[in-house]
Amino acid sequence: MLALHSEAPDVLLTGITMNSRDVEPGDLYLGLPGARFHGATFAKDAVARGAVAILTDASGAVEATAAGVPVLLVTESPRDIAGDLAAWLYGTSTDRPLTLGVTGTNGKTSTVHFLDALLTQLGRKTGLSSTAERRIGDEVVVSSLTTPEAPELHALLARMHEVDVDAAVLEVSAHALTRHRVDGVVFDVSAFTNLSHDHLDDYADMDEYFEAKLALFTPERSRKAVVSLDTPAGFAVAERAGVDVVTISSTPGVASDWTVTIDDEKPDSTAFTVHSERAGSFSTRVPVIGRHMAANGGLAIAMLVEAGISPNEIRSVLDRDGGILATLPGRSVLVPVVDGPAVYVDAGHSPDAFAKTLESVRSLTRGRVIMVAGANGDRDALKRPEMGREAALGSDVLIITDHQPRSEDPAEIRSAVLAGAREAKPDGDIREIAAPELAIRAAVAEATAEDTILWAGLPEKEYREVAGVKIPFSVLDETRAALTEAGWVTP
Ligand SMILES: CC(=O)N[C@H]1[C@@H](OP(=O)(O)OP(=O)(O)OC[C@H]2O[C@@H](n3ccc(=O)[nH]c3=O)[C@H](O)[C@@H]2O)O[C@H](CO)[C@@H](O)[C@@H]1O[C@H](C)C(=O)N[C@@H](C)C(=O)N[C@H](CCC(=O)O)C(=O)O
Numbered sequence: 001m002l003a004l005h006s007e008a009p010d011v012l013l014t015g016i017t018m019n020s021r022d023v024e025p026g027d028l029y030l031g032l033p034g035a036r037f038h039g040a041t042f043a044k045d046a047v048a049r050g051a052v053a054i055l056t057d058a059s060g061a062v063e064a065t066a067a068g069v070p071v072l073l074v075t076e077s078p079r080d081i082a083g084d085l086a087a088w089l090y091g092t093s094t095d096r097p098l099t100l101g102v103t104g105t106n107g108k109t110s111t112v113h114f115l116d117a118l119l120t121q122l123g124r125k126t127g128l129s130s131t132a133e134r135r136i137g138d139e140v141v142v143s144s145l146t147t148p149e150a151p152e153l154h155a156l157l158a159r160m161h162e163v164d165v166d167a168a169v170l171e172v173s174a175h176a177l178t179r180h181r182v183d184g185v186v187f188d189v190s191a192f193t194n195l196s197h198d199h200l201d202d203y204a205d206m207d208e209y210f211e212a213k214l215a216l217f218t219p220e221r222s223r224k225a226v227v228s229l230d231t232p233a234g235f236a237v238a239e240r241a242g243v244d245v246v247t248i249s250s251t252p253g254v255a256s257d258w259t260v261t262i263d264d265e266k267p268d269s270t271a272f273t274v275h276s277e278r279a280g281s282f283s284t285r286v287p288v289i290g291r292h293m294a295a296n297g298g299l300a301i302a303m304l305v306e307a308g309i310s311p312n313e314i315r316s317v318l319d320r321d322g323g324i325l326a327t328l329p330g331r332s333v334l335v336p337v338v339d340g341p342a343v344y345v346d347a348g349h350s351p352d353a354f355a356k357t358l359e360s361v362r363s364l365t366r367g368r369v370i371m372v373a374g375a376n377g378d379r380d381a382l383k384r385p386e387m388g389r390e391a392a393l394g395s396d397v398l399i400i401t402d403h404q405p406r407s408e409d410p411a412e413i414r415s416a417v418l419a420g421a422r423e424a425k426p427d428g429d430i431r432e433i434a435a436p437e438l439a440i441r442a443a444v445a446e447a448t449a450e451d452t453i454l455w456a457g458l459p460e461k462e463y464r465e466v467a468g469v470k471i472p473f474s475v476l477d478e479t480r481a482a483l484t485e486a487g488w489v490t491p
């Protein structure tokens with residue numbers, strides 16, 4: 001499959017990358033075909049930055065050869081070997097920290113942040129890769145994709161090993177599995193959270209999306225798996241996984257190795273007990289609302305026990321600290337208001353995420369639930385009416401607004417969400433306010449101290465992408481400003 005394309009002198013490779021902009025001197029540059037470009041187009045740039053060899057396919061051969069360094073030709077799909085090549089070059093098959101991975105439609109980011117917090121509480125040095133953040137110990141690494149491309153991922157693990165990171169916690173997206181980004185990584189423990197409607201722009205149907213996730217649970221990718229039975233897909237993963245599986249459930253009445261039961265729900269935390277026959281009970285809390293978040297916290301604890309960390313050590317740290325001390329970026333963030341409405345912002349952008357967060361908000365609200373919601377452009381359009389439906393069914397007042405239209409017409413996105421909402425609740429109080437800064441102000445104007453406002457669907461970023469342009473915008477700052485202008489005190 002591999003062929004040397006030029007009269008190649010010996011070269012010493014010290015790194016590997018598939019992005020010309022990230023090339024370091026001594027790197028092997030992978031010039032791979034993509035949706036927009038062929039990576040070989042950037043071969044000369046890569047060499048100018050210090051690439052000492054190029055790997056490409058037949059269609060990239062001419063441009064790669066013109067760059068003047070040895071070229072390796074891969075006749076079939078070169079992406080398929082990138083992970084193994086990177087693992088070999090960086091030695092990450094053996095020299096890497098304890099590696100934990102989480103996949104599923106929702107709860108990946110939350111679970112890896114719970115894992116990271118708990119490991120830190122246990123005195124372990126951690127590395128983390130999530131949608132929200134990428135970090136090696138205290139060193140922050142810039143991230144764009146949820147799961148980095150294989151060469152970047154292996155470099156990350158190698159660097160973690162170099163600086164004595166004890167455990168790496170990684171979010172594994174379906175795209176990462178489909179696109180070979182985690183190839184060459186064998187997770188010590190991997191986990192499955194749930195499966196619900198999302199990403200049907202990238203996958204033909206839910207079956208294909210499920211198969212993408214299932215690929216994590218093979219001996220090439222995982223040693224052991226903790227699988228949540230909270231959605232029907234969990235049962236199918238447990239049945240079809242090619243590795244040892246232990247199951248966990250937060251659904252009453254479902255038999256599983258680990259169970260999560262809710263003990264208490266507060267506006268700023270959820271107390272729960274996670275139990276297994278072998279490890280006993282852990283009664284603790286997560287600093288965020290929702291039974292689903294307790295399920296994620298229980299999953300994190302179960303993963304650490306299954307990874308071999310002593311249950312008693314975990315129990316004593318949880319008791320000492322009063323729970324898992326995580327800060328979840330943008331996930332059900334409580335905006336403090338003195339004697340006012342409870343206000344949350346949540347990054348959830350799928351029908352099930354809306355439903356779960358609304359359910360927990362409802363159980364904590366004496367008055368009305370006022371929701372500000374929107375959907376993003378250039379992503380699965382089929383889920384928009386379903387998001388509208390869940391939003392309408394779970395709230396008393398629903399304000400549909402613009403989030404990140406990206407290249408799409410925002411009015412069309414709103415109208416799809418509105419259609420689902422109005423169909424589900426024809427007599428509901430459902431409004432359309434395009435500008436998000438006005439939508440949150442309308443929600444605040446409506447709210448009494450007994451009510452809860454939930455603004456869901458926008459990540460905690462410093463911008464919104466509109467017509468391809470990133471406009472400065474902070475969902476948290478905007479919410480605080482709206483509350484202050486309305487006379488509420490926000491400490
Ligand atoms: C569908 C998909 O995943 N596409 C990713 C993919 O694009 P591509 O292979 O089509 O690449 P391309 O842009 O045509 O470029 C071809 C090649 O030239 C290289 N290049 C390109 C330009 C340049 O100046 N130099 C250079 O070397 C690129 O690195 C690439 O290897 O490789 C690019 C480089 O790594 C990624 O930026 C791009 O992610 C796009 C932006 C994306 O939106 N991905 C989403 C769908 C995604 O992966 N999301 C999941 C999370 C989903 C979730 O759970 O919410 C994720 O893990 O992030």
Ligand SMILES: Nc1ncnc2c1ncn2[C@@H]1O[C@H](COP(=O)(O)OP(=O)(O)OP(=O)(O)O)[C@@H](O)[C@H]1O
Pocket residue numbers: 104105106107108109110111131146171193194292293295296330331332346347348349352353354356357
């Ligand atoms: N276990 C769960 N079940 C259902 N919904 C959940 C669960 N955990 C979190 N959510 C909802 O999904 C939203 C996103 O959570 P999180 O960021 O942890 O998921 P994710 O899988 O990383 O998603 P993404 O990478 O697409 O942001 C949360 O803000 C919450 O609304």
